[in-house]
Amino acid sequence: MNALIISAILGVVMMFSSILLKQKGAVRNVAVTGIILLILVNILEMGGTVFFKVNTRGMIVFDQFALLFNSIIFLATLIYLLLSAKDMEKVGVNYAEYFALIFFILCGVTLVSSFKSLLILFLGIEIISIPLYILTGSDKRNLKSNEASLKYFLLGSFSTGLMLMGIALYYGARGTFSTVIDPLITVTAKPLLISGMSLLLFSMAFKVSAAPFHFWTPDVYDGAPTVFTSFMATIIKAAVFIGFIRLFDDAFEQVQSTWRIWIAVITAVTLFIGNITAVFQQSVKRMLAYSSIAQAGFMLLSLYAMNTEAKEGLLIYAAAYCFATIGIFAVLAKMSDYTFDGFNGLSKKEPLIAATLAILLLSLAGIPLTAGFLAKFYMLKAAIATPNSLWLVIFAVLMAAVSVYYYFRVIQAMYFKEGSTSSSTTEFSPFFKGAMLILAGLVILLGLFPDILVNWLYF
Amino acid sequence: MVAFFLIFLPLLTGLLVFFIKEEKLVKGFAFLSSLATLTVSLLGLTLFKAEEHLQFTAQWMQPLGSSFSLKLDGMGQLLCLLTAISYPLVFLGSWNSSYTKPSNFFALMLLAQAGLMGVFLAMDALLFYFFWELALIPMYFLCSQWGGERRIQVTFKFFIYTFIGSVLMLIGILYLQSKTPDHSFSLRAFYNLELTTKTQSWLFWLFFLAFAIKMPVFPFHTWQPDTYEQSPTPTTMILSGVMVKMGLLGLLRWLLPVLPIASYVWGDVVMSLSIIGIVYASLIAIRQDDIKRLVAYSSIAHIGLMCAAIFAENKSGMQGVLLQMFNHGINIIGLWIIVEIIERRFGTRKISELGGLAQKAPAMAIFFVIIALANIALPLTNAFAGEFLMFNGLLNAKSNYYLWFTVFAGLGIILAAVYTLNMIRKVFYGEVNTITAAATDLKLNEKLALGIIVVLIFWMGVYPQAMLDVTDNFSQALTERIDISHLFRKK
Numbered sequence: 001m002n003a004l005i006i007s008a009i010l011g012v013v014m015m016f017s018s019i020l021l022k023q024k025g026a027v028r029n030v031a032v033t034g035i036i037l038l039i040l041v042n043i044l045e046m047g048g049t050v051f052f053k054v055n056t057r058g059m060i061v062f063d064q065f066a067l068l069f070n071s072i073i074f075l076a077t078l079i080y081l082l083l084s085a086k087d088m089e090k091v092g093v094n095y096a097e098y099f100a101l102i103f104f105i106l107c108g109v110t111l112v113s114s115f116k117s118l119l120i121l122f123l124g125i126e127i128i129s130i131p132l133y134i135l136t137g138s139d140k141r142n143l144k145s146n147e148a149s150l151k152y153f154l155l156g157s158f159s160t161g162l163m164l165m166g167i168a169l170y171y172g173a174r175g176t177f178s179t180v181i182d183p184l185i186t187v188t189a190k191p192l193l194i195s196g197m198s199l200l201l202f203s204m205a206f207k208v209s210a211a212p213f214h215f216w217t218p219d220v221y222d223g224a225p226t227v228f229t230s231f232m233a234t235i236i237k238a239a240v241f242i243g244f245i246r247l248f249d250d251a252f253e254q255v256q257s258t259w260r261i262w263i264a265v266i267t268a269v270t271l272f273i274g275n276i277t278a279v280f281q282q283s284v285k286r287m288l289a290y291s292s293i294a295q296a297g298f299m300l301l302s303l304y305a306m307n308t309e310a311k312e313g314l315l316i317y318a319a320a321y322c323f324a325t326i327g328i329f330a331v332l333a334k335m336s337d338y339t340f341d342g343f344n345g346l347s348k349k350e351p352l353i354a355a356t357l358a359i360l361l362l363s364l365a366g367i368p369l370t371a372g373f374l375a376k377f378y379m380l381k382a383a384i385a386t387p388n389s390l391w392l393v394i395f396a397v398l399m400a401a402v403s404v405y406y407y408f409r410v411i412q413a414m415y416f417k418e419g420s421t422s423s424s425t426t427e428f429s430p431f432f433k434g435a436m437l438i439l440a441g442l443v444i445l446l447g448l449f450p451d452i453l454v455n456w457l458y459f
Numbered sequence: 460m461v462a463f464f465l466i467f468l469p470l471l472t473g474l475l476v477f478f479i480k481e482e483k484l485v486k487g488f489a490f491l492s493s494l495a496t497l498t499v500s501l502l503g504l505t506l507f508k509a510e511e512h513l514q515f516t517a518q519w520m521q522p523l524g525s526s527f528s529l530k531l532d533g534m535g536q537l538l539c540l541l542t543a544i545s546y547p548l549v550f551l552g553s554w555n556s557s558y559t560k561p562s563n564f565f566a567l568m569l570l571a572q573a574g575l576m577g578v579f580l581a582m583d584a585l586l587f588y589f590f591w592e593l594a595l596i597p598m599y600f601l602c603s604q605w606g607g608e609r610r611i612q613v614t615f616k617f618f619i620y621t622f623i624g625s626v627l628m629l630i631g632i633l634y635l636q637s638k639t640p641d642h643s644f645s646l647r648a649f650y651n652l653e654l655t656t657k658t659q660s661w662l663f664w665l666f667f668l669a670f671a672i673k674m675p676v677f678p679f680h681t682w683q684p685d686t687y688e689q690s691p692t693p694t695t696m697i698l699s700g701v702m703v704k705m706g707l708l709g710l711l712r713w714l715l716p717v718l719p720i721a722s723y724v725w726g727d728v729v730m731s732l733s734i735i736g737i738v739y740a741s742l743i744a745i746r747q748d749d750i751k752r753l754v755a756y757s758s759i760a761h762i763g764l765m766c767a768a769i770f771a772e773n774k775s776g777m778q779g780v781l782l783q784m785f786n787h788g789i790n791i792i793g794l795w796i797i798v799e800i801i802e803r804r805f806g807t808r809k810i811s812e813l814g815g816l817a818q819k820a821p822a823m824a825i826f827f828v829i830i831a832l833a834n835i836a837l838p839l840t841n842a843f844a845g846e847f848l849m850f851n852g853l854l855n856a857k858s859n860y861y862l863w864f865t866v867f868a869g870l871g872i873i874l875a876a877v878y879t880l881n882m883i884r885k886v887f888y889g890e891v892n893t894i895t896a897a898a899t900d901l902k903l904n905e906k907l908a909l910g911i912i913v914v915l916i917f918w919m920g921v922y923p924q925a926m927l928d929v930t931d932n933f934s935q936a937l938t939e940r941i942d943i944s945h946l947f948r949k950k
Binding site for chain 1: 520521522523588589592593596600604610611615618619622623627628629630634635636691913
């Protein structure tokens with residue numbers, strides 16, 4: 001509850017900060033302070049200190065899972081702001097507003113991670129989506145950015161419509177919006193429940209860009225300013241996933257046998273399309289867009305398995321994926337050439353950046369010693385424990401092997417190819433380098449000792 | 460603690476080397492580090508033979524059912540010794556080569572050593588998988604950065620191949636873990652599993668693919684000749700001398716004892732593949748003009764024989780394989796050292812462009828002939844003892860086709876003599892030509908490295924018992940564990 005209210009307040013504070021603060025650096029500092037404050041109050045709440053006592057009538061429940069997830073998201077946002085906040089200056093003139101929108105999004109994230117009523121889920125998803133449409137189109141003079149924003153908005157509204165319809169059907173079947181189900185009550189109107197479930201499944205699959213609802217992803221990610229693509233591809237995606245898993249764990253537990261097979265098919269298709277298409281990309285930004293689809297496919301395995309390991313694993317996956325992708329996007333935002341060749345010879349020019357980037361890429365590829373490996377490991381471990389899942393697991397690892405191809409192309413460009421004579425990167429400040437180093441260290445630390453994260457769950 | 464230091468020493472020194480700038484200093488430091496590791500390994504064989512020194516367990520990833528447990532058993536002793544010996548030999552033999560960014564090169568070499576040691580020592584499946592991949596990453600960077608012209612594609616192929624194998628193995632490991640009563644990754648828990656024949660069968664292929672790609676066994680060998688050819692020679696030495704043993708170790712420690720029924724059921728198929736590999740690789744080796752590729756194909760043949768002998772599933776075969784794992788490593792490193800010297804002196808590895816080296820460089824010729832003869836298992840050389848035991852094992856195999864296997868494997872030996880002697884004839888004898896006219900003989904460091912190898916060759920050839928004693932208990936326990944005859948008796 002702490003984080004929910006304070007993030008909303010911070011959003012308003014950031015909106016007005018541009019009037020009070022003339023310096024962009026000062027605005028940035030306020031934002032970073034704000035996010036640190038969010039982390040602190042959230043951790044305090046994990047320890048039991050709640051500042052705001054609000055009776056939500058059981059519609060919002062901040063359990064340990066939700067709070068831990070919020071902490072991960074806030075930490076990722078902190079890293080994101082440290083690495084990329086300066087690059088937001090390049091996007092447009094409304095510098096402070098971007099931060100305001102980001103804090104509003106975080107407010108939506110806390111709702112999505114802790115809802116116990118479908119109304120709150122809807123509210124959370126909308127609070128996340130609307131600022132995102134704005135951020136996508138924030139590069140106002142760029143036609144591609146405008147196109148992306150419009151595309152995202154149209155398709156996003158459509159999926160919102162589906163979601164509302166699904167919620168209505170759910171209400172028809174259950175007579176309540178609550179996802180807390182009394183297992184003794186059997187649903188008489190099962191067709192209603194199942195059609196409601198399928199509509200919700202489609203709209204959530206759209207939001208996490210799972211195939212075949214992924215068509216907006218590459219264009220929107222490509223068109224949006226790179227700094228915001230980073231935010232969209234990581235934090236938003238992870239947040240929607242938490243909502244996804246909570247929804248299907250709570251509300252639709254009784255019809256698990258129906259949706260499990262659907263999820264299995266969606267997972268397989270997502271893995272296939274994400275990985276195979278990523279192989280053929282020439283631009284690193286588009287590659288990352290498809291890689292985010294591929295990674296979503298892996299995260300869907302947790303939905304498929306839906307056991308304790310899957311939920312723990314999703315937290316680790318969210319952390320691993322967010323940290324790595326944020327770092328890669330932060331470096332990408334500083335490159336002038338987004339193709340793979342743009343990275344040629346980076347290891348000679350910037351050995352430290354290249355080394356940390358390599359670690360992050362290895363993490364995404366799922367090489368041991370990195371958080372990415374453990375994340376995939378948890379997913380596979382969870383999935384293999386469910387019956388008749390062998391085909392899916394084998395398919396998933398084969399696709400993981402495909403993913404090595406495109407992640408390693410960047411490593412090959414950085415290390416084994418000669419760079420062009422013209423300097424294609426802007427200068428990396430010592431601060432940026434330090435932040436990247438810490439990020440890489442975090443990825444390895446999490447890869448060696450996942451307990452530091454998971455243990456928080458059983459506090 | 461011996462087990463711990465075997466991993467920790469190269470790991471720590473490897474990380475330190477990254478920060479040394481001076482090339483001479485880097486080489487010296489890496490060499491000293493490898494000597495220190497060798498000392499630890501020898502101490503483990505002699506002074507600290509007691510069980511408590513050879514084991515190391517620490518808490519790690521407890522909730523997942525894993526632990527950081529290492530142990531030196533007979534096979535571990537042997538392979539760690541091989542790793543520990545080969546590194547000083549490699550560094551000594553290639554002392555005169557220079558590399559761009561030497562600190563990175565030697566650091567990655569040492570990190571690879573730590574990874575290899577980890578694979579040989581891990582007694583926990585997850586830990587094993589960790590090291591299995593970690594040994595690969597430095598190799599990937601070494602080959603792609605310092606290799607030949609086509610290095611990037613070739614190394615990438617190698618990496619993807621092995622990665623596919625290893626992730627399939629990961630599924631196998633995860634499945635086995637989910638079947639253990641206490642959800643543990645420990646080797647002992649895996650050994651105690653009792654699985655149905657059907658389950659064992661598909662698990663067998665998940666594991667076998669990973670190991671078969673690594674060894675490599677026909678038809679998964681296509682990455683190997685290219686990678687050996689394109690890699691910088693010191694890396695090739697480690698790849699072919701030590702790293703391929705990862706696959707054999709996997710079979711002996713993680714496949715046969717865990718899935719004994721499937722190993723018996725599929726034994727014939729695997730043996731057939733191995734024997735096909737022997738004949739096929741030997742025939743191709745005869746046609747090779749590039750010395751590096753020739754040695755690469757001969758390595759496929761040798762590994763094929765070892766793989767076949769493993770699936771003979773008797774003690775003689777096992778002992779032979781273990782001995783031969785060590786000997787093959789030593790011999791092939793010797794061959795590579797000379798190949799590298801030839802390449803550096805003459806700028807070519809083509810057999811057709813060389814000739815008459817024996818007149819110009821008699822010492823090199825003598826060393827090369829001895830090592831090459833050891834490679835084709837002439838009596839009194841080390842490989843003879845190993846191959847003799849392996850053939851004995853094959854002849855006593857439980858398979859119905861044991862005679863055919865033995866005959867065709869024997870054909871491999873004859874073919875080995877053909878291509879090896881042919882190469883010696885063309886490279887070292889015959890007319891001196893313009894390229895070889897300016898040949899000079901071996902330098903001191905090269906003589907030293909090759910001298911040590913030759914001493915090892917004769918020592919192991921005349922008195923292999925020392926090594927066989929080390930592995931005796933291991934082979935005995937292994938053969939008993941994979942013996943499934945009691946299952947038939949019940950019926």
